[in-house]
Amino acid sequence: MSASTLARPSLVASLKSGLDAPICLTWELTYACNLQCVHCLSSSGQRDDRELTTAEAKQVLDELRAMQVFYINIGGGEPMVRRDFFELIEYALTPQNGGDGIGVKFSTNGAFIDASNARRLAAMDYLDVQISLDGIDAATNDAVRGAGSYAMARRAMDNLAAADFGPFKISVVATRHNVPQLDEFKALADSYGAQLRLTRLRPSGRGADTWDDLHPTQAQQREIYNWLMMHGAKDGEAGVLTGDSFFHLNALGDPLPGLNMCGAGRVVCLIDPIGDVYACPFVIHDEFLAGNVRAIGGFDRIWKQSDLFTSLREPQSAGACASCGAFDACQGGCMAAKFFTGLPLDGPDPECVIGNGATAVPIALKPRPAADHSKPARRVG
């Protein structure tokens, strides 16, 4: 993102009080997935039979178009599992009812990007594809994403490259096991003419159970920070994207490129496969549920009037972090990371780089995600 001059109050202050429509809306089309990643933020696996129908999904797209949402991030589950996947993204991308097209960026594990689908995707304008990859080799990746998933992702990348898709994205969640591979991820992206995207692991969904084993160490936090200072996408330049998800690291020095704030309910939100609207993709829990798009007033009303989003747009207390000199830099970190590790929301992030997260006292048992769509464990023997 970039900004013109002539600022009045700071841009961050304006954004914190909320926008007329989200900038960054994630829509998970389905809980169905061919994989069962151990850190899946939506505990995906099985389809939920309350999933929005094609007609309902198009109605949501009409609403987003009327609100002038410029682009959406589509995920899941594996969104390409839906039989109407292409129908829905074509509907989003094509201008309708006097409104503009809605740009689409979708996240996939690549299983369904064969040569023919790669050509179909390459023929669409305003479409970004990001292939998830959490290790630079099968051993590192498949330990998190499941057997065969590395080969699956690389095959999708090969197919996109062969179809001349252009610069797709390779999306990596930073873990304890892949932080030593950052340079290699970048080299892989460069070899495809792709763009690397590195985002923060959250203890959400099945990630709640694997957080302790997967989240980067204190020393690795600094390594990520230094690496992003060197390679992060700066205003208008190509570089490694982060979804502005590492702002908790800003307490280490100069701020990383991007917005330094939690966007939950202010510029960001999630629509889940059954139409439930949450404050962000990482807080699928009743406490952060703002409403359902099937209710009267639809998404527009939830975004503009729900009690939850209204309260998130009010000034937030720094709480236990108020006396810390780094608060302006890190903003207390990520709400979801605190919530699912049982920490108070107005205290330090569990990965606080000053070390206050490690000594913070949980106020609750770790909350469980709202719904678990994991496939039942396979019986052995």
Place this chain on the structure above:
Amino acid sequence: MACAVSTDLVTGATHPLLAVALELHPQVALRPEPFGALAYHYGTRRLVFLKHVDMVTVARSLADHPSLEAALAAAEIEPSRWPSFAAAFESLRLSDVVRER
């Protein structure tokens, strides 16, 4: 390229862009927001903030006027603010949100 140079009567500062005829890029959509507007460029897929409602007014009217200067005058922007508007529009021109016509 126009060689005329506009002069700001108050500060004496000049900005070459003031004399240029501009327009919003046809692939740019503006969405009004409390602080000004969001501009999204469907071609470059970049999002840009217009952080003042006056910027939005002027940006929308660019195509109706022979120069940026004329658009600023028509929007009744104080001439003392023109240099900062010119600088802001220069950055929008660089990101292709507005273009010469």
